[in-house]
Amino acid sequence: MHPPEPHSPPERPPPMSGAWRTTWLLLAFMVVNFADKAVLGLAGPEIRADFGLTRQEFGTAQSAFFALFSVAALGVSLLTRRVRTAPLLLVLVLMWSAAQLPMMWGAAGFGTLVATRVLLGAAEGPSAPVAIHHVHGWFPQRERSLPTAVLLFGAAAGVAVAAPVLSWVITHWGWRWSFGVVGLVGLVWAVAWAIWGAEGPLAPRVGKAAKGGTGEKSGAGTGSAPASDDLGVPLRAVLLSGSFMTAAFGAFAAYWLMSTLLTWTPDYLESVVGWDLHGAGTLVGVGALANGVVLLVHGLVAQRSARREPTGRRLPVGAGAGLLMVVSGCAVALFGTIDSMWGKVPLMLGPITLAMVMLTVAMTACARIAPPSQRGVVLGALTFVFALGGILSPLVLGGMVDRAATVSAGYEQGWLLTSGLLLTAGVLAALFCRPEATAKRLGISEAPSARVPLVP
Structure with missing residues (x-):
């Protein structure tokens, strides 16, 4: 779509169906994405028993998922300056779905498990930054908090759906079928995306088209001209800013927590607390759903705050997210040290979930300080950093539990x-994550707000 002439009347605004249909499709994309991640943790006890693995060896298999996760996230995000995001997303989902299916083969052993997790991680690493970059092409800056939260809700929904469903599959069909189910669902999503997936009206130009102007395309109905001087802001200035670094570290800590909960909570509840697989899977699913509710509520509050209050009067997003992370950190310490399940369950479903807000804040903050043509790269760099939490937490915690005098003591540590x-991370974010001030210092103005509906 070509931008309208300066003096021509603006076209109609982007239809609600286009922006929100894309958001719902990508929500489903994220649901499948995180169901894929959750399957190994849910099937962990059965896999360890079948293959005779220690917890540290199992942690190695879980970390194999992240071996290329961060590198792929950064590498594919660099492609967003040359390739449209719609076909990139289709290729990624086909790759990760295909990576799950070999584990259905009865002869597939530990080596196959590690190899397929490496391939799965390489395909899923870029998924979140590319999906968020894509959905930001449908919404102007002031409208992005809610759709970003909706996509990240897919992470929680993926676990919430996967935990009880895959636990049932594992119990009745065996753990190998849990891999097959999520692989087949991914292929179904790929068909839907091939039919309905499309680029947004505010998506930045790519490839040769970008040479004529690197700003965001003028969306249908926005009446806004492409942003200028995108390349006038060095990428290193964005990546070395206090806002980026503290947002990235905050997201790293939140993702460490998420990976820990996905990988080790089922085993913790079975080995230390004494629950069965069904009970552990159900609590993990409900906890993930609580994470999603927190993300959606935060997205709505942030969106409405952005609409109603001038930028200078709003509480800096880093301060709010940092405070929530501090509360979550205190709750995690209590969760690991108290004995009563009457205390553990409310902590897991309440205060611990508040750290996940940092994932939304980090994504929107880094998108705010990035020129449009570099947004995909910056989001990829953010993912590169925070995904390291997914690599390290299974290895570190698995080793701590194996080396401790008792399983209970290891988990407490x-x-x-x-x-x-x-x-x-919460203290640093509260002090130094100031995306509006960073954007002003870098000379990145906020794009004019397009008339895109707030809610579907």
Whole structure:
């Protein structure tokens, strides 16, 4: 679509169906994405029993998922300056779905598990930054908090749906079928995206088209001209800013917590607390759903605050997210040290979930300080950093549990380490994550607000 002439009347605004249909499709994309991640943790006890693995060896298999996760996230995000995001998303989902299916083969052993997790991680690493970059092409800056939260809700919904469903599959069909189910669902989504997936009216130009102007395309009905001088802001200035670095570290700590909960909570609840697989899977699913509710509520509050209050009067997003991370860190410490399940369950479903807000804040903050043509790269760099939490937490906590005098003592040490990360990241974000001030210093103005509907 070509931008309208300066003096021509603006076209109609982007239809609600286009922006929100894309958002719902990508929500489903994220649901499948995180169901894929959750399957190994849910099937973990059965896999360890079948293959005779220690917890540290199992942690190695879980970390194999992240071996190329961060590198692929950064590498594919660099492609967003040359290739449209719609076909990129289709290729990624086909790759990750195909990576799940070999584990249905009865002869597939530990080596196959590690190899397929590496391939799966390479395909899923770029998924979140590319999906968020894509959906930001449908919404102007002031409208992006809610759709970003909706996509990240897919992470929670993926676990919430996967935990009870895959636990049932594992119990009745065996753990190998849990891999097959999520692979087949991914292929179904790929068909839907091939039919309905499309680029947004505010998506930045790519490839040769970008040479004529690197700003965001003028969306249908926005009446806004492409942003200028995107390349006048060096990428290193964005990546070395206090806002980016503290947002990235905060997201790293939040993702460490998420990976810990996905990987080790089922085993913790079975080995230490004494629950069965069904009960552990159900609590993990409900906890993930609580994470999603927190993300959606935060997205709505942030969106309405952006609409009603001038930028200078709003509480800096880093301060709010940092405070929530501090509360979450204290809750994790209590969760790991108290004995009563009457205390553990409310903590897991309440205060611990508040750290996940940092994932939304980090994504929107880094998108705010990035020129449009570099947004995909910056989001990829953010993912590169925070995904390291997914690599390290299974290895570190698995080793701590195996080396401890008892399983219970090892898990207690792991929860306290996680708490310390959250507390440190929360304080740093509260002090130094100031995306509006950073954007002003870098000379990145906020794009005019398009008339895109707030809610479907």
